[in-house]
Amino acid sequence: MPFGNLNRDRNGYIILPNSKLEDPITELAPLKVKDLPVINTIDPEKLYQLVTIMVNSANNCAGLIFNTFEDLEQSTLDKLRYKFLVPIFPIRPFHKFCPPSSSSLIAHHETCISWLDRQEPGSVIYVSFGSIAAIEQPEYEEIAWGLRNSGRPFLWVIRPSSVDGVDGLNPGLEERGCIVKWAPQVEVLSHPSVGAFWTHCGWNSTLESISEGVPMICMPCFTDQKVNSRFVCDVWRVGVELESSNGLERGKIQRAIRRLFDEKDGEEIRDRMLHLKEKASLCLKQGGSTFQSIGGLSDHILSLESLTFSARESTV
Known part of the structure; x- marks a missing residue:
C-alpha cells in the first residue's frame, strides 16, 4: 500500500x-x-x-x-x-426478549410518555443523538428552527452539557414539542404516536428503530454510524439521509421531514420498514433464525465446556 x-x-x-x-x-x-x-x-x-x-x-x-x-x-x-x-x-x-432496564446514563423522563399519549398516531418526530455525540450551538439552532418550521410535534432529547447556551434559545419551542434530558428509547420507539426517528445511526439505535418499525432520519457523526446510515438509506431503504457535512441547514431539515411524512417516497419507506419489522419479529419466534441461533450458541458453549472437562479428566 x-x-x-x-x-x-x-x-x-x-x-x-x-x-x-x-x-x-x-x-x-x-x-x-x-x-x-x-x-x-x-x-x-x-x-x-x-x-x-x-x-x-x-x-x-x-x-x-x-x-x-x-x-x-x-x-x-x-x-x-x-x-x-x-x-x-x-x-x-x-433486547425484545426482556423488558427495558430501569437504569440509564441519565434518569429517564417518564413525563415524555404521557406527552406522547396526547399526540396523534404516527405524528411525532423523536430526536435523539445518543449518549456521546455533542451538538454545536449553531447546529442546535438549525435543528430547533427546522423542527419548529416543520409544523410537526417532536420529542427531543438534549443531554445536559451536550449543547452550550440552550436556555433562552427559540422561545416557544416547547409549545410545539417536548424537550427532555433523556428518554426510555425502546418505549418511545414502540409508542404509536411516534412516526419518525431522527438519529445518529448508532447500531443499537438502528436495530431498535427497525424492531419497532419506525422510519429514520439519518444524521451520522462518527465511527460506524456513517456505514449504518448508508445501509439504512440505500440498501434497506427505510430512512432518509440528512447531509450535514457542510453544516446543518433548517431548510434541509424541513425537506427531510416533509419527504418522510408527506411525500409518496415516505409512504414507500414506511411500507418497507413495516416489512422489515415483521422480519425482526419472526426471527425471534420458535423456529426463527435468531431463536435457532441463540439455541445453537448455547449448545455450542456447552459442547466446548464438555470438551474442556474431558480434556482435564484425561490429564488426571
Whole structure:
C-alpha cells in the first residue's frame, strides 16, 4: 500500500481530497469513501497490521457472535461464513426478549410518555443523538428552527452539557414539542404516536428503530454510524439521509421531514420498514433464525465446556 505517497496534515494524518469523498468503494458496495470510519494515525502500516492480526485471529476462535439478525444482513453473513471457518451466531434483536432496564446514563423522563399519549398516531418526530455525540450551538439552532418550521410535534432529547447556551434559545419551542434530558428509547420507539426517528445511526439505535418499525432520519457523526446510515438509506431503504457535512441547514431539515411524512417516497419507506419489522419479529419466534441461533450458541458453549472437562479428566 502506498501510504507514504499520501498527503498529510501537520500532525501526520492522511488527508483525502474532497473530490474523492463521493467515490464508491467497489469492494465494499454500497459504501462511499466518506462513509468509512476515520482512525487518525501517523502510522497506518501498524494499524493495517493490527487489523490483519484481528481478522486472522477470528479464524482461530471457537465462534463469532454478531449483533444483527439473519434476514437483515443475510448476504453479508453468508460472505462471513465463507471467509471464517468457525460457527457464526447472529443473535439480535435480543433486547425484545426482556423488558427495558430501569437504569440509564441519565434518569429517564417518564413525563415524555404521557406527552406522547396526547399526540396523534404516527405524528411525532423523536430526536435523539445518543449518549456521546455533542451538538454545536449553531447546529442546535438549525435543528430547533427546522423542527419548529416543520409544523410537526417532536420529542427531543438534549443531554445536559451536550449543547452550550440552550436556555433562552427559540422561545416557544416547547409549545410545539417536548424537550427532555433523556428518554426510555425502546418505549418511545414502540409508542404509536411516534412516526419518525431522527438519529445518529448508532447500531443499537438502528436495530431498535427497525424492531419497532419506525422510519429514520439519518444524521451520522462518527465511527460506524456513517456505514449504518448508508445501509439504512440505500440498501434497506427505510430512512432518509440528512447531509450535514457542510453544516446543518433548517431548510434541509424541513425537506427531510416533509419527504418522510408527506411525500409518496415516505409512504414507500414506511411500507418497507413495516416489512422489515415483521422480519425482526419472526426471527425471534420458535423456529426463527435468531431463536435457532441463540439455541445453537448455547449448545455450542456447552459442547466446548464438555470438551474442556474431558480434556482435564484425561490429564488426571
